[in-house]
Amino acid sequence: MIDFYGTGSPNVFKVAIMLEEAGLEYRTHYVGVLNGDNFTPEFLALNPIAKVPVIIDHAGAGPDQPIFESGAILIYLAETYLPELLPAAGHDRWEILKWLMFQMSLVGPMLGQVNHFQLIPSESDGYAAGRYRDQATRAYRIIDDRLKVSRFIAGDKYSIADIAVHPWMGYLKRHGLEEQDFPHLIAWRELLDERAAVKRGSAAIAEMASKAPQSPAATTSATLDGFFARRAPGPQVDLASYAKRGPMFTAVADKNAKD
Numbered sequence: 015m016i017d018f019y020g021t022g023s024p025n026v027f028k029v030a031i032m033l034e035e036a037g038l039e040y041r042t043h044y045v046g047v048l049n050g051d052n053f054t055p056e057f058l059a060l061n062p063i064a065k066v067p068v069i070i071d072h073a074g075a076g077p078d079q080p081i082f083e084s085g086a087i088l089i090y091l092a093e094t095y096l097p098e099l100l101p102a103a104g105h106d107r108w109e110i111l112k113w114l115m116f117q118m119s120l121v122g123p124m125l126g127q128v129n130h131f132q133l134i135p136s137e138s139d140g141y142a143a144g145r146y147r148d149q150a151t152r153a154y155r156i157i158d159d160r161l162k163v164s165r166f167i168a169g170d171k172y173s174i175a176d177i178a179v180h181p182w183m184g185y186l187k188r189h190g191l192e193e194q195d196f197p198h199l200i201a202w203r204e205l206l207d208e209r210a211a212v213k214r215g216s217a218a219i220a221e222m223a224s225k226a227p228q229s230p231a232a233t234t235s236a237t238l239d240g241f242f243a244r245r246a247p248g249p250q251v252d253l254a255s256y257a258k259r260g261p262m263f264t265a266v267a268d269k270n271a272k273d
C-alpha cells in the first residue's frame with residue numbers, strides 16, 4: 015500500500031499516472047496547499063520543502079523514508095515496480111533521465127510561474143511576467159520540435175519522461191498559445207490522453223481537486239501570501255478571474271473544460 019499526498023496539480027498528476035501505470039494500490043490524502051496545510055508539523059515531517067506530491071511506500075522504502083519531488087518519485091516507482099519505463103542502464107536510461115531533468119528544471123518551474131502571474135493583475139510585474147511567458151513558450155517549442163523527430167519524449171518508447179511532461183501540457187492554450195502552432199505536441203498529448211492509466215490518474219486528481227476550496231472567499235490573502243512564500247504582502251490575488259480561465263490547478267480539468 016502506498017500513501018499518496020497531493021492536490022489537484024500537474025506535479026501530483028504525474029505520480030497518479032505512474033501509480034496507475036504500475037497497477038499499484040494507493041490511498042490519496044488531500045493536502046490543502048492553498049490554505050497552508052503543507053506547513054503543518056505533520057506534513058513538514060514528510061517533506062521539509064512543504065510541497066506535494068509525497069509518497070510513502072509501506073512495501074518498499076517504508077514510513078521512515080517518505081519520497082518527495084515528483085521526478086524522484088517517478089524514478090523510485092519505475093526502478094521498484096516498472097523498469098520498462100526506466101531501464102537500469104544503457105542508452106535509453108540516459109535519454110529518459112535527460113528529458114526528465116529538462117521537465118523538472120525548465121518545464122515545471124517556468125510554466126508554474128506563468129500560472130502564478132496569471133493569478134495577479136497583469137500590471138504587477140510586466141518584465142518578470144514576460145520573461146516567464148517567453149521561457150514557457152521556449153519550453154513548449156522544444157517539446158514540439160522534439161516530438162517532430164521522436165515518437166515519445168525520450169525516444170521511440172513511452173517512459174517516465176512522457177509521464178513528467180504530459181500533465182503540464184494541458185496549460186498550453188491557457189498560457190495564450192495556439193494549439194495549431196504545436197501540432198506534434200498536441201498529437202502526442204492526445205495519444206497519451208487515451209491511455210487507460212492516464213484516464214484513471216486523471217480521475218484520481220479530479221477527486222483531489224474537488225476537495226480544494228470552491229470559493230475564492232475560502233482562501234484568504236494571508237494564506238496566499240504564505241502559499242507564494244512572500245516575505246511581505248504582494249499584489250492582491252484575483253482568484254475569481256483566474257478561475258474563469260477554467261478549473262484551478264488541474265491540467266486535466268482544463269483539457270476537459272476545453273472539450
Ligand SMILES: N[C@@H](CCC(=O)N[C@@H](CS)C(=O)NCC(=O)O)C(=O)O
Binds near residue numbers: 064241
Ligand atoms: N519540484 C517539485 C514541485 C512541487 C510543487 O511545486 N508542488 C506545489 C503544488 S503544484 C506545492 O506543493 N506548492 C505548495 C507550496 O509551494 O507552498 C516537484 O516536482 O515535486
